[in-house]
Amino acid sequence: MKTDKVQSSSEGSFTSNGAPRVFTVEHLNTLIRNLRDQGYAVIGPVVQDAAIVYDEISSSEDLPIGWIDTQSNASYRLTKRAAKTLFNFTVGPQSWKKYLHKPSVRILEAEKNGNEFAVNDAQPPAKKQAFLGVRACELHAIAIQDRVLLGGPYVDPIYAELRTNTLIVAVNCEKAGGTCFCASMGTGPRAEHGYDLALTEIRESDHHYFLIETGSALGATVLAGLPAEVASESDIQAANRVIATATHQMGRKVDMSEMKEILYRNTENPRWQDIASRCMSCANCTLVCPTCFCTTIEDTTDLRGTRAERWRKWDSCFTMEFSYIHGGSIRTSPGTRYRQWLTHKFGSWGDQFGSAGCVGCGRCITWCPVGIDVTEELKAIRDSELVEAGSIKSKE
Amino acid sequence: MRSVAKPKLAVWKFASCDGCQLSLLDCEDELLQIVGAIDIANFVEASRNVMKGPYDVSLVEGSITTPHDAERIHKVRRQSKLLITIGACATAGGIQALRNYTDVKQYASYVYSNPEFLETLNKSTPIADHVFVDFELRGCPISKAQLVETVSAFLNGRKPVTPPYSVCMECKRRGTVCVMVAHGTPCMGPVTQAGCGAICPSYHRGCYGCFGPKETPNTGALADQWKAMGITNDGIVRSFRGFNAYADAFRKESEAHEE
Ligand code: SF4
Ligand code: SF4
Ligand code: SF4
Ligand code: SF4
Numbered sequence: 001m002k003t004d005k006v007q008s009s010s011e012g013s014f015t016s017n018g019a020p021r022v023f024t025v026e027h028l029n030t031l032i033r034n035l036r037d038q039g040y041a042v043i044g045p046v047v048q049d050a051a052i053v054y055d056e057i058s059s060s061e062d063l064p065i066g067w068i069d070t071q072s073n074a075s076y077r078l079t080k081r082a083a084k085t086l087f088n089f090t091v092g093p094q095s096w097k098k099y100l101h102k103p104s105v106r107i108l109e110a111e112k113n114g115n116e117f118a119v120n121d122a123q124p125p126a127k128k129q130a131f132l133g134v135r136a137c138e139l140h141a142i143a144i145q146d147r148v149l150l151g152g153p154y155v156d157p158i159y160a161e162l163r164t165n166t167l168i169v170a171v172n173c174e175k176a177g178g179t180c181f182c183a184s185m186g187t188g189p190r191a192e193h194g195y196d197l198a199l200t201e202i203r204e205s206d207h208h209y210f211l212i213e214t215g216s217a218l219g220a221t222v223l224a225g226l227p228a229e230v231a232s233e234s235d236i237q238a239a240n241r242v243i244a245t246a247t248h249q250m251g252r253k254v255d256m257s258e259m260k261e262i263l264y265r266n267t268e269n270p271r272w273q274d275i276a277s278r279c280m281s282c283a284n285c286t287l288v289c290p291t292c293f294c295t296t297i298e299d300t301t302d303l304r305g306t307r308a309e310r311w312r313k314w315d316s317c318f319t320m321e322f323s324y325i326h327g328g329s330i331r332t333s334p335g336t337r338y339r340q341w342l343t344h345k346f347g348s349w350g351d352q353f354g355s356a357g358c359v360g361c362g363r364c365i366t367w368c369p370v371g372i373d374v375t376e377e378l379k380a381i382r383d384s385e386l387v388e389a390g391s392i393k394s395k396e
Numbered sequence: 397m398r399s400v401a402k403p404k405l406a407v408w409k410f411a412s413c414d415g416c417q418l419s420l421l422d423c424e425d426e427l428l429q430i431v432g433a434i435d436i437a438n439f440v441e442a443s444r445n446v447m448k449g450p451y452d453v454s455l456v457e458g459s460i461t462t463p464h465d466a467e468r469i470h471k472v473r474r475q476s477k478l479l480i481t482i483g484a485c486a487t488a489g490g491i492q493a494l495r496n497y498t499d500v501k502q503y504a505s506y507v508y509s510n511p512e513f514l515e516t517l518n519k520s521t522p523i524a525d526h527v528f529v530d531f532e533l534r535g536c537p538i539s540k541a542q543l544v545e546t547v548s549a550f551l552n553g554r555k556p557v558t559p560p561y562s563v564c565m566e567c568k569r570r571g572t573v574c575v576m577v578a579h580g581t582p583c584m585g586p587v588t589q590a591g592c593g594a595i596c597p598s599y600h601r602g603c604y605g606c607f608g609p610k611e612t613p614n615t616g617a618l619a620d621q622w623k624a625m626g627i628t629n630d631g632i633v634r635s636f637r638g639f640n641a642y643a644d645a646f647r648k649e650s651e652a653h654e655e
Contacts, residue, residue, distance in 0.1 A: 049573040049600065074621065076578045093573055103569040280614040282586035283561065287568035298557050303429040303548045314569055319561040320611045334612055369564070369576045369586050370621045 018214055021228035022235050025208045028086070028199075029060045031169075034225050035130045040167060043099060044132035045092070050078055052092040054099070057132070064089060071177040071251070071362065073371025084208070087133055087201050090177035091361050095290035096131055096138055100162050101145060104313040107158070107297075112306045123158055130167040134195065136188030137180075137359040139170055141290035143194050147353050148293050167218060170195035174242045178251035179362030181375055185254065187359040189246040197223060200239040211239040252362060252375040255382065256346070259356075263347035266381050267339065276335030279372055283316035285364035286341060291357050296321070317341055342377060403452035403551065406438035408472050410458025410465050411492055411520060415537035416483035417441045417457055426544050433551055449475030453550060456529075459485040459520045461492060466517070466526060473527040478550060481523045482543065484536035484639040488608050491536075493520040493642035497650075520642065533558065536606040536639035539591050560611040562586055563603050566594035575602055582622045584635060587613040587645070608640040615649035629653040 035042050044057045047064045057063065069089045070077045108121035146163065149156040170191035182188030191198040196219030200211040211231055214220045286292045296315035301308045315322060317340045323330040331337045349357030365373045407417060421442060423430065437447035454476035460466050473479055484490050495503060496519045504511040523529055533546055542558050549556035563585035567574065575581040575597050583602035585594065589610040596603050619632050636650035
């Protein structure tokens with residue numbers, strides 16, 4: 001996957017910066033405190049309403065200590081175990097786009113004064129934010145949104161401002177969830193680039209510590225303020241074992257070979273109708289997806305007609321209005337809307353932005369209320385060609 | 397004397413609980429603006445000062461349940477340039493449309509000692525079944541924000557923003573954890589129109605479907621999932637027979653699970 005055009009505080013230096021270090025689990029708190037002292041709002045995983053979501057934290061006590069998740073189609077459950085693990089879970093319902101490509105933003109306000117009106121499109125200045133616990137798939141998702149929203153001639157200034165003020169502390173996965181398939185998308189489970197610092201949580205015998213890799217000059221500066229020692233060869237081996245565990249746990253996989261061509265060839269496949277009978281076009285899949293970027297614009301006026309506001313909100317290709325042009329919606333049937341989503345993610349995204357639009361995080365499978373599984377649908381479409389080819393052969 | 401006449405607004409009540417009219421009264425901050433922008437010409441719940449028609453905008457609350465009301469709604473229509481129905485009663489028949497699934501005479505005999513004096517229709521029906529409706533505002537009750545939005549949109553000559561997509565969209569935008577997926581609680585959100593701001597899931601409750609069916613609702617897919625979650629047919633029927641029991645999509649789904 002390409003990672004050009006990633007603009008961040010750590011621009012231009014995502015190669016590993018020096019030898020990996022180690023610090024004890026207690027020093028994670030020192031890291032959080034240091035970041036807060038430097039003016040960062042530290043955002044990390046926390047347990048809320050029986051799920052792990054992202055919110056501001058003030059110490060490592062706020063992390064989901066001991067919590068572990070079980071995920072499958074339309075099902076997510078948390079359980080607590082005695083082991084005081086900090087990051088032994090996989091991604092939950094929210095993604096970092098909540099903080100970078102926000103769900104609703106007021107993009108301008110206008111005030112009428114006699115025959116004139118004044119427009120104010122200034123945004124509040126972005127505050128410095130540090131993400132703690134960004135997984136490999138999420139690093140790729142952020143890189144994809146960077147390409148979409150910062151690449152090309154039209155840059156989204158709101159995203160750019162938030163992105164420049166974001167520091168990223170990644171965490172390598174020890175556990176892959178039941179709906180994860182980053183390994184087959186080439187986006188995980190190891191954090192390879194796009195971070196300022198990357199942690200691996202290691203628990204061996206009675207030793208609980210972190211291996212830290214540096215991904216940028218900014219990361220190196222942050223690390224310099226911590227009592228970290230140079231990692232030994234056995235620490236590095238231990239970290240590798242952690243990540244290997246996750247690789248072997250992937251709950252799903254996708255064969256991406258020729259996927260775009262297959263999808264383009266199958267616009268009239270009867271499978272879309274079959275999906276339409278199960279899909280509610282509720283849009284959950286698109287809104288939980290960390291790469292989906294579509295928005296709608298809503299204008300409001302006050303009763304006197306002297307003040308107007310324009311809001312930008314997350315939208316989805318599952319709504320009717322999404323494809324509304326003069327005369328009506330183009331995609332009136334839910335089957336065509338599902339086809340748009342799947343074909344965009346795994347096909348036309350490549351033509352547009354040079355990579356797949358999916359990072360294999362599995363959110364759309366877990367959080368679809370009826371458990372429709374993109375990996376299963378892709379396989380069904382792929383296999384339908386085999387069946388067709390097979391039946392043609394047998395007739396000959 | 398004013399140089400430009402303000403638009404005249406009337407509020408009408410049919411079979412309903414008054415909750416939607418209360419939403420209008422509840423617009424404390426906006427009410428002064430509303431009064432500044434329009435003449436409230438006929439709103440008996442708020443004022444005895446009634447001006448004669450015709451009216452520029454009529455807000456109609458409630459469903460049609462009596463022969464008398466079936467006549468009266470035509471009079472309202474004749475006096476109104478724009479007729480906007482507000483709430484589940486006016487747009488779908490309301491909770492009182494549960495009578496549509498049973499024998500109303502039998503009900504009446506339980507409640508009244510002399511039911512023969514009652515003049516009531518067998519069905520509770522939405523306003524649009526009787527007269528042409530210019531715009532429908534959903535909800536039980538309606539959302540204050542959507543009401544202000546609708547009134548100001550009409551005053552400013554633009555289309556109101558009342559999106560017909562799912563409650564799930566609002567749930568996800570506000571960052572609520574899905575109660576279906578994370579708690580196993582059945583939720584009407586995926587087939588219900590947005591507008592409330594996804595209040596119930598934020599309190600760990602499934603959506604009750606107050607805003608009625610969303611655009612292209614796939615109620616069958618939701619019912620199948622509930623069955624897989626262990627909900628009985630009876631439970632499914634009850635869920636679809638709430639405040640919008642007589643809305644087409646909900647009615648058909650509930651009938652499909654009747655035993
Ligand atoms: S695939 Fe699932 S989450 Fe996506 S729109 Fe359909 S029912 Fe909703
Ligand atoms: S399409 Fe699904 S699995 Fe892929 S990135 Fe989006 S939410 Fe994750
Ligand atoms: S899948 Fe749909 S919502 Fe997501 S980016 Fe593509 S068009 Fe937009
Ligand atoms: S809680 Fe209900 S409304 Fe919210 S996303 Fe889940 S199914 Fe949709």
